[in-house]
Amino acid sequence: MIERTMRTYQLKGMIIHLCHLAGVSKSGYYKWLSNGEYRRESERQDEQDFQLIEHVFLRQNGKAGAQTIRMILENDEGVIMNLKKIRRLMRKYGLVTKVRQTNPYKKMAQATQEHKTCDNLVNREFDQGEPGKILLTDITYLYYGKGHVAYLSAIKDATTHEILAHYVSTSLKMDLVYNTLKNLFENGFEVPLESYFHSDQGFHYTHPEFQKEINEQGFTQSMSRKGNCWDNAPMESFFGHLKDEVDIKSCHTIEELNSLINEYVLNYNISRYQWTLKKMTPNQYRDHLLAA
Structure with a gap:
């Protein structure tokens, strides 16, 4: 598009001046120009990958985060996708997970005097590596x-x-x-x-x-x-x-x-x-x- 604009408005002779205004080198501009096909292919791949992410996201009613999406893609769709890539594409296309708000702790009725409490023996060591423990x-x-x-x-x-x-x-x-x-x-x-x-x-x-x-x-x-x-x-x-x-x-x-x-x-x-x-x-x- 930039190259076409240059030709349309006969700005080719002003490349050095425009590069200076944009704060880029002339060689950098031509390198960016030569990588156009790569960028277009990268954009097409992003769109294809995002469609997979969006499919899982919508199936989970918009409540699946990047880690959940990655696990579902791998287990249900047989698709291995990098976690950083999933997060990048979610940011790029504006996919925001609905965050569950922390619910206040609900107390039950006050125990009567004959009711006795017990010590906290679990002490948040929930995973014992064995079912039922x-x-x-x-x-x-x-x-x-x-x-x-x-x-x-x-x-x-x-x-x-x-x-x-x-x-x-x-x-x-x-x-x-x-x-x-x-x-x-x-x-x-x-x-x-x-x-x-x-x-x-x-x-x-x-x-x-x-x-x-x-x-x-x-x-x-x-x-x-x-x-x-x-x-x-x-x-x-x-x-x-x-x-x-x-x-x-x-x-x-x-x-x-x-x-x-x-x-x-x-x-x-x-x-x-x-x-x-x-x-x-x-x-x-x-x-x-x-x-x-």
Whole structure:
């Protein structure tokens, strides 16, 4: 285009003067001119690669970052793409990931005097290199339909990131955590030696009867420090992603909500590639550890 402009307006004799004004050398200008075909080919390649990135990005509802896109491209599409290149193209074409805002830590009801807390034995050492050694659990609020509220209780393997059990209810009664625990064992979970059951200091987990049940099942109970959400960060992270990615408010009944949560948990376990799991899904990483 520049070369054509030079010819059109008969500016060829002014090249030295124009280069001086632009702050470039004459040789640099001619080198840039001779590399035109390379630049056009590079631009075509960028456009092709961006189409792959954009396809994954849109499929993830605009909530996939560069690392997630790279893992999906590699695992689902068989395309190996440099992480720096993905970030460069996202910047170049204005692809901005929707960032999940940190949710405030939600406290459960204050425990009564007979409820006893436990020490933080996990101490944020979540990855034990062995499935089932540390189970994390928590409860979160789900606002659906027109002003309805439900509660989701879940249990997560801290090492593999699998959601091993979950239960949705419209009640915060103790059945919420008991049914979650029941689902854990109905799903075939076997308690390993020296395994920990980690939670916050909420009413349910400090309840004497629940603590007795946990102990009888063979777990050692551990609890986060009061008001410190980082002590149970992987569980908080799962709830945050779920609320960010699932259209909870579109559900009109508890049955619809339960079905939606079931589908999300299933896909999370078998389809969600995670950078910290060697770019595997939770189920793949569990099988990898068991085969090692």
